[in-house]
Amino acid sequence: AQTVTQSQPEMSVQEAETVTLSCTYxxxxxxxxxxWYKQPPSRQMILVIRQEAYKQQNATENRFSVNxxxxxxxxxxxxxxxxxxxxxxxxxxxxxxxxxxxxxxGAGTKLIIKP
Amino acid sequence: GAVVSQHPSRVICKSGTSVKIxxxxxxxxxxxxxxxxxxxxxxxxxxxxxxxxxxxxYEQGVEKxxxxxxxxxxxxxxxxxxxxxxxxxxxxxxxxxxxxxxxxNEQFFGPGTRLTVL
Numbered sequence: 001a002q003t004v005t006q007s008q009p010e011m012s013v014q015e016a017e018t019v020t021l022s023c024t025y026x027x028x029x030x031x032x033x034x035x036w037y038k039q040p041p042s043r044q045m046i047l048v049i050r051q052e053a054y055k056q057q058n059a060t061e062n063r064f065s066v067n068x069x070x071x072x073x074x075x076x077x078x079x080x081x082x083x084x085x086x087x088x089x090x091x092x093x094x095x096x097x098x099x100x101x102x103x104x105x106g107a108g109t110k111l112i113i114k115p
Numbered sequence: 116g117a118v119v120s121q122h123p124s125r126v127i128c129k130s131g132t133s134v135k136i137x138x139x140x141x142x143x144x145x146x147x148x149x150x151x152x153x154x155x156x157x158x159x160x161x162x163x164x165x166x167x168x169x170x171x172x173y174e175q176g177v178e179k180x181x182x183x184x185x186x187x188x189x190x191x192x193x194x195x196x197x198x199x200x201x202x203x204x205x206x207x208x209x210x211x212x213x214x215x216x217x218x219x220n221e222q223f224f225g226p227g228t229r230l231t232v233l
Contacts, residue, residue: 043206045224091158101220102149105158
């Protein structure tokens with residue numbers, strides 16, 4: 001069975017700093033998808049970034065980028081020039097055909113951006 | 116695009132009553148809708164997966180007679196918490212996967228419903 005582990009329950013950084021959130025996963029599959037979701041205090045789940053396992057190039061979305069290490073089964077999220085609005089819970093998630101594309105969730109990391 | 120709504124956003128009810136939560140895909144048709152439960156400061160827990168026109172598939176440990184799911188159309192799924200008790204108090208989130216859009220059933224999430232059972 002697939003599992004997703006986020007080992008950082010909470011992190012805090014100063015505004016404008018760069019922060020990296022860690023995520024590791026376990027699977028025996030070769031083709032799968034990885035996601036980072038953001039859940040701000042409003043509790044609306046928002047997709048931040050997505051990575052297809054067959055793509056070697058790391059996904060980027062503006063200030064958000066990932067470091068995808070397939071062999072190490074690692075999928076970290078880097079937030080550059082952090083902003084107050086980045087304060088939220090961040091969840092790493094895994095999806096594959098083997099799980100009928102259901103999302104397997106990590107426990108989440110609470111990120112606090114300090115002014 | 117890809118907006119999912121939930122109604123109500125919050126509900127308070129008395130123990131023993133039933134509560135219905137609606138999940139609608141506003142600008143797309145959804146073959147599959149998912150219902151999650153989220154406890155404070157915790158991750159999402161999948162309760163069930165529903166496909167339009169068929170019975171929902173419940174995760175292990177979720178009582179299907181307690182949490183009734185109906186996916187009557189390609190834009191609407193409902194979750195009814197029957198005979199609610201205080202332990203059912205939680206944040207319930209739905210998500211929807213657009214019909215034939217992607218190879219990995221991308222999910223779009225509703226804003227959630229906070230249920231408080233007194």
